[in-house]
Amino acid sequence: MRSSRAIVLLTISARCACRSAAPPAVSSPSNPENSVAAFLKNAERQSEDDGQRREIQRGLRDMLEKSPAELRQARYQDYQGHENAWSITELLKHYFVPDPLMTLDDQRFFQEFREQAARAAIQQQLDAVDRALR
Amino acid sequence: MAKCALHPGRDSAAVIFGTNYCKACEDGIDAARALVDKHVVPKECFIWYKSNDNWQPIGGTGGRPGTGCAHWVAHQLGVHAGSKDDKCLQGFTYRVKVLVGSRSKIADISKVKPKDIWASPTLDHTGLVLRVEPPPKPGGQPKIIIRHDSSRQGRVADNEFATFFKGAGSFYH
Numbered sequence: 627m628r629s630s631r632a633i634v635l636l637t638i639s640a641r642c643a644c645r646s647a648a649p650p651a652v653s654s655p656s657n658p659e660n661s662v663a664a665f666l667k668n669a670e671r672q673s674e675d676d677g678q679r680r681e682i683q684r685g686l687r688d689m690l691e692k693s694p695a696e697l698r699q700a701r702y703q704d705y706q707g708h709e710n711a712w713s714i715t716e717l718l719k720h721y722f723v724p725d726p727l728m729t730l731d732d733q734r735f736f737q738e739f740r741e742q743a744a745r746a747a748i749q750q751q752l753d754a755v756d757r758a759l760r
Numbered sequence: 761m762a763k764c765a766l767h768p769g770r771d772s773a774a775v776i777f778g779t780n781y782c783k784a785c786e787d788g789i790d791a792a793r794a795l796v797d798k799h800v801v802p803k804e805c806f807i808w809y810k811s812n813d814n815w816q817p818i819g820g821t822g823g824r825p826g827t828g829c830a831h832w833v834a835h836q837l838g839v840h841a842g843s844k845d846d847k848c849l850q851g852f853t854y855r856v857k858v859l860v861g862s863r864s865k866i867a868d869i870s871k872v873k874p875k876d877i878w879a880s881p882t883l884d885h886t887g888l889v890l891r892v893e894p895p896p897k898p899g900g901q902p903k904i905i906i907r908h909d910s911s912r913q914g915r916v917a918d919n920e921f922a923t924f925f926k927g928a929g930s931f932y933h
Binding site for chain 1: 785799808810813816818827829830845846854855856857878879882884885893910911912914
Protein backbone atom coordinates (compact mmCIF):
# COMPACT_ATOMS: atom_id res chain seq x y z
CA MET A 627 0.00 0.00 0.00
CA ARG A 628 2.77 2.37 1.03
CA SER A 629 4.73 1.57 -2.12
CA SER A 630 1.72 2.17 -4.36
CA ARG A 631 1.12 5.56 -2.67
CA ALA A 632 4.74 6.42 -3.21
CA ILE A 633 4.44 5.55 -6.89
CA VAL A 634 1.35 7.76 -7.20
CA LEU A 635 3.09 10.67 -5.45
CA LEU A 636 6.17 10.26 -7.61
CA THR A 637 4.03 10.23 -10.73
CA ILE A 638 2.18 13.39 -9.66
CA SER A 639 5.39 15.22 -8.71
CA ALA A 640 7.02 14.16 -11.97
CA ARG A 641 4.05 15.52 -13.93
CA CYS A 642 4.19 18.80 -12.00
CA ALA A 643 7.93 19.07 -12.62
CA CYS A 644 7.41 18.45 -16.34
CA ARG A 645 4.71 21.09 -16.51
CA SER A 646 6.75 23.70 -14.63
CA ALA A 647 9.79 23.01 -16.83
CA ALA A 648 7.84 23.24 -20.08
CA PRO A 649 8.69 26.13 -22.37
CA PRO A 650 6.32 29.10 -22.39
CA ALA A 651 3.41 28.88 -24.77
CA VAL A 652 3.95 30.27 -28.23
CA SER A 653 1.36 31.44 -30.71
CA SER A 654 -0.01 28.55 -32.64
CA PRO A 655 -0.31 28.80 -36.42
CA SER A 656 -4.11 28.94 -36.06
CA ASN A 657 -3.94 31.86 -33.60
CA PRO A 658 -0.84 33.92 -34.31
CA GLU A 659 -0.23 37.42 -32.98
CA ASN A 660 -1.26 40.04 -35.48
CA SER A 661 1.88 40.60 -37.53
CA VAL A 662 1.24 44.31 -38.14
CA ALA A 663 0.68 44.97 -34.43
CA ALA A 664 3.78 42.97 -33.53
CA PHE A 665 5.87 44.93 -36.03
CA LEU A 666 4.63 48.39 -35.07
CA LYS A 667 3.76 48.35 -31.37
CA ASN A 668 7.29 48.76 -29.97
CA ALA A 669 8.96 49.94 -33.16
CA GLU A 670 11.21 52.98 -33.18
CA ARG A 671 10.41 55.41 -35.97
CA GLN A 672 13.58 56.87 -37.51
CA SER A 673 12.80 59.81 -39.77
CA GLU A 674 14.95 62.78 -40.56
CA ASP A 675 12.71 65.70 -41.45
CA ASP A 676 9.10 66.80 -41.73
CA GLY A 677 8.88 65.71 -45.36
CA GLN A 678 9.63 62.12 -44.39
CA ARG A 679 7.35 62.37 -41.34
CA ARG A 680 4.45 63.60 -43.49
CA GLU A 681 4.88 60.63 -45.82
CA ILE A 682 4.84 58.24 -42.86
CA GLN A 683 1.73 60.05 -41.57
CA ARG A 684 0.05 59.58 -44.96
CA GLY A 685 0.88 55.89 -45.01
CA LEU A 686 -0.42 55.27 -41.49
CA ARG A 687 -3.64 57.18 -42.24
CA ASP A 688 -4.10 55.12 -45.40
CA MET A 689 -3.76 51.96 -43.31
CA LEU A 690 -6.67 53.13 -41.17
CA GLU A 691 -8.83 54.31 -44.04
CA LYS A 692 -8.19 52.31 -47.19
CA SER A 693 -9.39 48.86 -48.22
CA PRO A 694 -6.79 46.13 -48.85
CA ALA A 695 -7.24 46.58 -52.61
CA GLU A 696 -6.76 50.35 -52.37
CA LEU A 697 -3.77 50.04 -50.06
CA ARG A 698 -2.08 47.55 -52.40
CA GLN A 699 -2.21 50.20 -55.11
CA ALA A 700 -0.96 53.09 -52.95
CA ARG A 701 2.58 54.33 -53.52
CA TYR A 702 4.74 56.64 -51.41
CA GLN A 703 7.81 58.83 -51.68
CA ASP A 704 11.18 57.27 -50.90
CA TYR A 705 13.77 58.79 -48.54
CA GLN A 706 14.77 61.40 -51.11
CA GLY A 707 11.22 62.40 -51.95
CA HIS A 708 10.90 60.58 -55.28
CA GLU A 709 7.19 60.08 -55.90
CA ASN A 710 5.53 56.65 -56.20
CA ALA A 711 8.67 54.78 -55.17
CA TRP A 712 7.53 52.54 -52.31
CA SER A 713 4.54 50.38 -51.42
CA ILE A 714 3.05 50.69 -47.93
CA THR A 715 5.08 47.74 -46.61
CA GLU A 716 8.28 49.17 -48.09
CA LEU A 717 7.52 52.48 -46.38
CA LEU A 718 7.11 50.75 -43.01
CA LYS A 719 10.25 48.64 -43.42
CA HIS A 720 12.36 51.67 -44.25
CA TYR A 721 11.26 53.92 -41.40
CA PHE A 722 10.44 51.60 -38.51
CA VAL A 723 12.85 49.44 -36.54
CA PRO A 724 10.72 46.78 -34.82
CA ASP A 725 11.51 45.66 -31.29
CA PRO A 726 12.31 42.81 -31.20
CA LEU A 727 13.66 42.65 -34.73
CA MET A 728 11.27 40.84 -37.03
CA THR A 729 10.25 40.73 -40.63
CA LEU A 730 6.97 41.92 -42.11
CA ASP A 731 5.35 39.43 -44.45
CA ASP A 732 3.54 41.23 -47.26
CA GLN A 733 0.84 38.59 -47.67
CA ARG A 734 -0.01 38.51 -43.97
CA PHE A 735 0.14 42.32 -43.83
CA PHE A 736 -2.74 42.76 -46.26
CA GLN A 737 -4.78 40.07 -44.47
CA GLU A 738 -4.24 41.55 -41.02
CA PHE A 739 -3.81 45.34 -41.18
CA ARG A 740 -7.52 46.00 -40.58
CA GLU A 741 -7.75 43.86 -37.44
CA GLN A 742 -8.29 45.65 -34.14
CA ALA A 743 -4.83 44.92 -32.74
CA ALA A 744 -3.21 46.29 -35.87
CA ARG A 745 -5.37 49.41 -35.87
CA ALA A 746 -4.41 50.15 -32.26
CA ALA A 747 -0.70 49.92 -33.07
CA ILE A 748 -1.15 52.01 -36.24
CA GLN A 749 -3.03 54.67 -34.27
CA GLN A 750 -0.29 54.74 -31.63
CA GLN A 751 2.39 55.36 -34.27
CA LEU A 752 0.15 57.89 -36.03
CA ASP A 753 -0.33 59.84 -32.79
CA ALA A 754 3.46 59.91 -32.30
CA VAL A 755 4.17 61.19 -35.80
CA ASP A 756 1.35 63.77 -35.46
CA ARG A 757 3.06 65.06 -32.31
CA ALA A 758 6.42 65.20 -34.08
CA LEU A 759 4.88 67.33 -36.83
CA ARG A 760 3.28 69.88 -34.46
CA MET B 761 38.02 22.49 -35.93
CA ALA B 762 36.08 25.57 -34.83
CA LYS B 763 32.30 25.38 -35.17
CA CYS B 764 29.69 27.88 -36.35
CA ALA B 765 28.40 30.05 -33.50
CA LEU B 766 24.83 29.62 -34.73
CA HIS B 767 25.05 26.04 -35.98
CA PRO B 768 27.32 24.01 -33.67
CA GLY B 769 27.01 20.97 -35.94
CA ARG B 770 28.72 22.78 -38.80
CA ASP B 771 32.38 23.58 -39.25
CA SER B 772 33.44 27.21 -39.27
CA ALA B 773 34.17 28.63 -42.71
CA ALA B 774 34.84 32.25 -41.76
CA VAL B 775 35.52 34.46 -38.76
CA ILE B 776 33.42 37.63 -38.96
CA PHE B 777 33.80 40.28 -36.26
CA GLY B 778 35.55 37.71 -34.11
CA THR B 779 32.82 35.07 -34.41
CA ASN B 780 32.96 31.77 -36.27
CA TYR B 781 30.33 31.15 -38.95
CA CYS B 782 29.63 28.21 -41.28
CA LYS B 783 29.57 28.49 -45.07
CA ALA B 784 25.78 28.97 -45.19
CA CYS B 785 26.06 31.85 -42.70
CA GLU B 786 28.98 33.37 -44.55
CA ASP B 787 26.97 33.33 -47.79
CA GLY B 788 23.90 34.69 -46.01
CA ILE B 789 25.91 37.50 -44.46
CA ASP B 790 27.36 38.43 -47.86
CA ALA B 791 23.88 38.43 -49.44
CA ALA B 792 22.34 40.54 -46.64
CA ARG B 793 25.19 43.05 -46.83
CA ALA B 794 24.43 43.60 -50.51
CA LEU B 795 20.88 44.62 -49.58
CA VAL B 796 21.80 47.33 -47.07
CA ASP B 797 20.67 50.74 -48.29
CA LYS B 798 23.19 53.10 -49.87
CA HIS B 799 23.18 55.75 -47.16
CA VAL B 800 23.96 53.35 -44.31
CA VAL B 801 27.52 53.61 -43.01
CA PRO B 802 29.05 51.18 -42.13
CA LYS B 803 27.16 48.50 -44.07
CA GLU B 804 29.05 45.31 -43.16
CA CYS B 805 27.46 44.89 -39.73
CA PHE B 806 23.95 46.34 -40.38
CA ILE B 807 22.45 42.87 -40.71
CA TRP B 808 20.87 40.26 -38.46
CA TYR B 809 20.22 36.55 -38.39
CA LYS B 810 16.50 35.88 -38.60
CA SER B 811 16.40 32.05 -38.59
CA ASN B 812 16.92 28.98 -40.78
CA ASP B 813 19.99 30.32 -42.60
CA ASN B 814 18.12 33.55 -43.32
CA TRP B 815 20.17 36.73 -42.86
CA GLN B 816 18.51 40.12 -43.31
CA PRO B 817 19.42 43.80 -43.36
CA ILE B 818 18.36 45.43 -40.07
CA GLY B 819 14.86 46.90 -40.09
CA GLY B 820 13.74 45.47 -43.37
CA THR B 821 13.04 42.45 -45.47
CA GLY B 822 13.44 41.43 -49.06
CA GLY B 823 16.27 43.84 -49.66
CA ARG B 824 14.57 46.83 -48.10
CA PRO B 825 16.75 47.91 -45.22
CA GLY B 826 15.77 50.38 -42.54
CA THR B 827 17.67 53.08 -40.82
CA GLY B 828 21.21 53.99 -39.93
CA CYS B 829 21.51 57.29 -38.06
CA ALA B 830 22.01 55.92 -34.54
CA HIS B 831 24.12 53.07 -35.87
CA TRP B 832 26.57 55.51 -37.48
CA VAL B 833 26.86 57.59 -34.28
CA ALA B 834 27.35 54.44 -32.19
CA HIS B 835 30.23 53.36 -34.42
CA GLN B 836 31.87 56.79 -34.17
CA LEU B 837 31.70 56.84 -30.38
CA GLY B 838 32.00 53.12 -29.66
CA VAL B 839 28.56 52.83 -28.05
CA HIS B 840 27.50 49.26 -27.23
CA ALA B 841 24.48 50.11 -25.05
CA GLY B 842 21.35 47.98 -25.01
CA SER B 843 20.49 44.35 -25.41
CA LYS B 844 21.45 42.04 -28.25
CA ASP B 845 18.31 43.15 -30.08
CA ASP B 846 19.46 46.79 -30.03
CA LYS B 847 22.84 46.15 -31.64
CA CYS B 848 24.30 45.37 -35.04
CA LEU B 849 26.33 42.26 -35.84
CA GLN B 850 29.43 44.03 -34.54
CA GLY B 851 27.74 45.00 -31.28
CA PHE B 852 27.02 48.70 -31.87
CA THR B 853 23.70 50.30 -30.87
CA TYR B 854 21.27 51.17 -33.68
CA ARG B 855 18.25 52.60 -31.80
CA VAL B 856 18.18 56.35 -31.07
CA LYS B 857 16.47 56.00 -27.67
CA VAL B 858 18.98 53.43 -26.47
CA LEU B 859 21.87 55.52 -27.80
CA VAL B 860 20.91 58.76 -26.03
CA GLY B 861 19.76 56.82 -22.97
CA SER B 862 23.38 55.87 -22.43
CA ARG B 863 24.40 59.56 -22.17
CA SER B 864 23.64 62.66 -20.08
CA LYS B 865 21.55 65.49 -21.50
CA ILE B 866 23.30 68.86 -21.81
CA ALA B 867 21.15 71.62 -20.34
CA ASP B 868 23.17 74.60 -21.61
CA ILE B 869 23.84 74.80 -25.35
CA SER B 870 27.00 76.84 -24.71
CA LYS B 871 28.52 73.68 -23.17
CA VAL B 872 28.12 71.64 -26.37
CA LYS B 873 31.42 70.28 -27.72
CA PRO B 874 32.57 68.21 -30.69
CA LYS B 875 31.66 64.51 -30.35
CA ASP B 876 28.54 65.27 -28.30
CA ILE B 877 25.40 63.58 -29.61
CA TRP B 878 22.51 65.57 -31.07
CA ALA B 879 19.02 64.05 -31.26
CA SER B 880 15.76 65.42 -32.67
CA PRO B 881 12.97 66.46 -30.25
CA THR B 882 11.05 63.19 -30.74
CA LEU B 883 14.22 61.06 -30.83
CA ASP B 884 13.64 59.89 -34.38
CA HIS B 885 16.96 61.15 -35.77
CA THR B 886 20.45 61.64 -34.42
CA GLY B 887 23.92 62.87 -35.34
CA LEU B 888 27.25 63.89 -33.92
CA VAL B 889 28.56 67.39 -33.20
CA LEU B 890 31.41 67.92 -35.62
CA ARG B 891 32.31 71.52 -34.92
CA VAL B 892 31.25 74.37 -32.62
CA GLU B 893 32.02 77.92 -33.66
CA PRO B 894 31.73 80.84 -31.23
CA PRO B 895 28.67 83.07 -31.55
CA PRO B 896 29.17 85.96 -33.98
CA LYS B 897 27.92 88.36 -31.30
CA PRO B 898 28.54 88.12 -27.55
CA GLY B 899 25.66 86.36 -25.84
CA GLY B 900 24.46 84.80 -29.09
CA GLN B 901 24.14 81.14 -29.99
CA PRO B 902 27.22 79.18 -31.14
CA LYS B 903 27.20 77.82 -34.69
CA ILE B 904 27.00 74.05 -34.40
CA ILE B 905 27.74 71.71 -37.31
CA ILE B 906 26.25 68.24 -37.04
CA ARG B 907 27.49 65.25 -39.02
CA HIS B 908 24.81 62.60 -39.52
CA ASP B 909 23.94 59.54 -41.57
CA SER B 910 21.30 61.17 -43.75
CA SER B 911 18.71 59.04 -45.54
CA ARG B 912 17.35 62.21 -47.18
CA GLN B 913 20.73 63.12 -48.66
CA GLY B 914 21.80 59.49 -49.22
CA ARG B 915 25.13 59.88 -47.40
CA VAL B 916 26.89 60.97 -44.23
CA ALA B 917 26.38 64.75 -44.40
CA ASP B 918 27.36 67.87 -42.47
CA ASN B 919 24.52 70.30 -41.70
CA GLU B 920 24.04 73.28 -39.43
CA PHE B 921 21.97 72.88 -36.30
CA ALA B 922 20.27 76.30 -36.50
CA THR B 923 19.20 76.08 -40.14
CA PHE B 924 18.97 72.48 -41.37
CA PHE B 925 17.69 71.18 -38.03
CA LYS B 926 15.82 74.43 -37.22
CA GLY B 927 17.60 74.70 -33.88
CA ALA B 928 15.47 71.88 -32.50
CA GLY B 929 16.52 68.90 -30.45
CA SER B 930 18.84 68.15 -27.56
CA PHE B 931 22.51 67.41 -27.02
CA TYR B 932 24.03 64.64 -24.96
CA HIS B 933 27.53 64.11 -23.51
